[in-house]
Amino acid sequence: MALSSHVQELRKKHQNLEQMVASEQRSPSSDALHIASMKKQKLRLKEEIERLSR
DSSP, X not given: OOHHHHHXXXXXXXXXXXXXXXXXXXXXXXXXXXXXXXXXXXXXXXXXXXXXXX
């Protein structure tokens, strides 16, 4: 897999997590631990994208 396509795939995953976090936060029965976990995953993806984009 080419580096650019790998970065694109990471960006898609990051965007999907962002949407999931937003949806979960709007839910009245949201799970704070699950949201925190998704946010950590999102941050790891962002850091990986930035590292690979240099």
